[in-house]
Amino acid sequence: MAQSSPILLIGATGMLGRAFVPLLRERGELLTPRRDAIDLTSPSSIRAAVRSMRPAVIINCAAWTDVDGAEANEAAATVVNADSVRELALAASDTGAPLLTFGTDYVFSGVATSPYRADEPRAPLNAYGRSKARGEEHLESTRDCQWLHIRTSWLYAPWGKNFVRTIAGLLRTKPSISVVHDQRGRPTSSEHLAQTSLALLDKGATGHWHATDGGECTWFEFAQEIGRLTGAPGLVNPCTSEQFPRPAKRPAYSVLDLSRTEAMIGAREDWKTNLARVASRLEA
Numbered sequence: 001m002a003q004s005s006p007i008l009l010i011g012a013t014g015m016l017g018r019a020f021v022p023l024l025r026e027r028g029e030l031l032t033p034r035r036d037a038i039d040l041t042s043p044s045s046i047r048a049a050v051r052s053m054r055p056a057v058i059i060n061c062a063a064w065t066d067v068d069g070a071e072a073n074e075a076a077a078t079v080v081n082a083d084s085v086r087e088l089a090l091a092a093s094d095t096g097a098p099l100l101t102f103g104t105d106y107v108f109s110g111v112a113t114s115p116y117r118a119d120e121p122r123a124p125l126n127a128y129g130r131s132k133a134r135g136e137e138h139l140e141s142t143r144d145c146q147w148l149h150i151r152t153s154w155l156y157a158p159w160g161k162n163f164v165r166t167i168a169g170l171l172r173t174k175p176s177i178s179v180v181h182d183q184r185g186r187p188t189s190s191e192h193l194a195q196t197s198l199a200l201l202d203k204g205a206t207g208h209w210h211a212t213d214g215g216e217c218t219w220f221e222f223a224q225e226i227g228r229l230t231g232a233p234g235l236v237n238p239c240t241s242e243q244f245p246r247p248a249k250r251p252a253y254s255v256l257d258l259s260r261t262e263a264m265i266g267a268r269e270d271w272k273t274n275l276a277r278v279a280s281r282l283e284a
């Protein structure tokens, strides 16, 4: 990977995509096409676009990520999260370029009480999870494609739309907020995920893998730590998912097992350590 270029990064404007850009620029020529060059709502155009770019590696950070919006638009979410992944895998087969693409903890039902291994059966609770699960099935049925699919969870960064920036803003302006305390998972720094993903790619990992920060917490505990680190004056109170209804159902427990990832590239840093690195430089 270190010598392979050009690298094609799809979704470079997104939260995770932005984290990849500086790391990939160090590795050689980087292509970051915008939507008008590669539009995932038009999967049939993807192969021709990728073929003309002749990438040595394809990294796909683009996706339909509006979890609640997917409930009323499942077909459209499935085109972006599944049909386009199938086309990217076919384009990767055509060009011989390895494909790195991302998945979600929401492909699991959330009824487990210990971390989900990468090979456990999928049972998504919501439309977004179903669309991503369909994309996983397409990868599994693509021949001659060297794909690395990394499931992650609760992503945040100093930029983009994410829980950390939202909560930090609310705690600056409101005396108190309520945050659900009955959903458990693993926060993940996008910058940490980009580094972890490249380490797995460099080691030649293929198939389904998990990459998150270490440790686990509820959204309430995550919000409390954001308040502590940013020094924002608002209070965080716990509530239940029933008290905070959303269009899409969320899994109660979505901790992803990291043991195989950590055996290959070493222990992942704890979420609190990574959050502290990001909390001091949140974009306004």
Ligand SMILES: NC(=O)c1ccc[n+]([C@@H]2O[C@H](COP(=O)([O-])OP(=O)(O)OC[C@H]3O[C@@H](n4cnc5c(N)ncnc54)[C@H](OP(=O)(O)O)[C@@H]3O)[C@@H](O)[C@H]2O)c1
Pocket (backbone or CB within 6 Å): 010, 011, 012, 013, 014, 015, 016, 017, 034, 035, 038, 039, 040, 041, 061, 062, 063, 064, 065, 080, 101, 102, 103, 104, 105, 151, 152, 153, 154, 155, 156, 160, 161
């Ligand atoms: N965010 C999370 O908490 C989370 C959790 C688990 C897994 N993931 C997965 O992690 C990956 C990265 O997520 P993220 O949060 O970084 O995403 P994001 O910030 O929402 O960015 C999405 C990216 O996809 C691009 N995009 C969307 N629709 C497109 C289309 N039709 N054609 C071309 N590009 C399109 C966007 O481009 P524009 O700038 O043009 O809109 C943007 O660059 C995704 O696979 C996501 O499913 C995310």
